[in-house]
Amino acid sequence: MNEMTDSTLEVLEQHHEQAFKWAMSCCNYDREEAKDLMQSVYVEMISKKAVFRGESSLLTWLYTIIHRIGWRQSKKHKISCSSEKWMDTARELSGNSCEASKQIKNQQQSEDILVALKTLSVQQRQMIELVYYRDFTIEEAASITGSRLGTARTHFHRAKQNLAKSLKHLKEL
Amino acid sequence: MNSNDEKKLKDSVSAAFRKIDNGIEPTIFQEDWSRANASLEYSRQFEEKAKMDSFFNRLKRNIFSLPILFIAPMCLVIISIFIMLKRPIEPDFPTQPLINNTLTSLDPNKHWYATTDELLHVDVRQYETRLVTFVKYDPLSMEIK
Numbered sequence: 001m002n003e004m005t006d007s008t009l010e011v012l013e014q015h016h017e018q019a020f021k022w023a024m025s026c027c028n029y030d031r032e033e034a035k036d037l038m039q040s041v042y043v044e045m046i047s048k049k050a051v052f053r054g055e056s057s058l059l060t061w062l063y064t065i066i067h068r069i070g071w072r073q074s075k076k077h078k079i080s081c082s083s084e085k086w087m088d089t090a091r092e093l094s095g096n097s098c099e100a101s102k103q104i105k106n107q108q109q110s111e112d113i114l115v116a117l118k119t120l121s122v123q124q125r126q127m128i129e130l131v132y133y134r135d136f137t138i139e140e141a142a143s144i145t146g147s148r149l150g151t152a153r154t155h156f157h158r159a160k161q162n163l164a165k166s167l168k169h170l171k172e173l
Numbered sequence: 174m175n176s177n178d179e180k181k182l183k184d185s186v187s188a189a190f191r192k193i194d195n196g197i198e199p200t201i202f203q204e205d206w207s208r209a210n211a212s213l214e215y216s217r218q219f220e221e222k223a224k225m226d227s228f229f230n231r232l233k234r235n236i237f238s239l240p241i242l243f244i245a246p247m248c249l250v251i252i253s254i255f256i257m258l259k260r261p262i263e264p265d266f267p268t269q270p271l272i273n274n275t276l277t278s279l280d281p282n283k284h285w286y287a288t289t290d291e292l293l294h295v296d297v298r299q300y301e302t303r304l305v306t307f308v309k310y311d312p313l314s315m316e317i318k
Contacts, residue, residue: 009206016202021194029193035200042209043216093196094189113189132183133190163182164174 011058012045018134019062025129026070029089033073040069056143060136063144067126071146086125087118116166123147124159131156 012019020038027033041062044050050065052058091114117125123145130141142152174182236243 012206013202016205017199020200021197024197029197031197035205038200038205039209039212042206043213046209046213090193093194094192095196109185110189110192113185117186117189128186129190133187160174160179160182163186164178167182167185 008052008058012062015059015062018059019066022063022134023066023070025126026067027074028086029093033077037066037070037073040073041065044069056140060140060144063130063134063136064146067144068146083118087114090114090117112167116163119166120159120162121155123155124162127152127156128159128163 019041020034023034023037023041024031027037041050044065052061055061056064091111094110094114117128120128126145127138127141130136130144131138136144138152138156139149141156142149145152147155
């Protein structure tokens with residue numbers, strides 16, 4: 001079928017769900033685009049265009065490829081990266097979520113955070129997502145997004161400032 | 174922003190992203206992997222076809238742009254084929270004189286009379302230039318009548 005080792009395939013399978021969710025995030029939560037993106041990622045792996053050399057963790061490497069191909073794909077297909085679209089799909093997905101979040105006590109607070117995230121640029125939002133939610137270090141997040149470390153730090157710092165400013169009216173924070 | 178505020182911010186943002194993620198229906202790894210394999214196989218075939226098409230298109234373009242480069246070798250090939258066709262056909266067995274020189278002694282402008290066995294020994298070139306007529310042949314007595 002391919003020349004990838006079974007152990008690599010097992011690890012990929014373990015990370016597939018998270019990788020797909022990151023692909024969704026890279027595609028502005030467009031499911032079809034994300035599926036195409038994952039297919040392109042796997043094609044690159046099978047055809048050995050993307051080879052894991054152990055310079056980072058496999059998860060970081062996987063996220064990096066997804067981001068890189070996603071960026072290329074969005075340029076090629078001229079996918080809209082508008083905040084409005086992001087907000088709409090994120091709101092829809094949050095509504096679909098069957099598991100009630102423990103941290104967010106009510107729907108209004110969730111909506112406020114989405115609105116605050118909407119105000120961020122794509123790079124800032126991705127930095128926040130990678131560092132705060134997906135538990136990567138800033139260095140790893142910089143590597144994933146293909147940014148310089150200094151730029152990544154700036155994006156992250158400004159994202160925090162903007163979020164804090166947008167959410168300061170929330171007493172719960 | 175102090176560390177406490179940052180922790181609260183992190184928790185809130187994480188919760189928001191988790192909520193979004195929970196709304197995403199996952200796909201099956203094996204299906205995606207097989208689809209990628211199939212897609213790669215298809216694109217390989219497509220690339221091979223595209224390469225062939227590109228080669229022929231380039232050849233066609235070159236023929237039209239520099240016809241002499243292609244006409245000259247084509248002429249050579251045609252001429253060599255003609256030469257090969259015109260070459261006399263030699264039998265692949267040694268020719269033997271006929272018994273009593275029956276055929277060779279006859280007038281070549283007239284009809285020959287011979288058995289098929291005798292004809293086997295005739296030089297193939299003679300078949301081409303002379304008319305050979307079969308007469309009644311008795312296979313039992315092996316006599317020509």
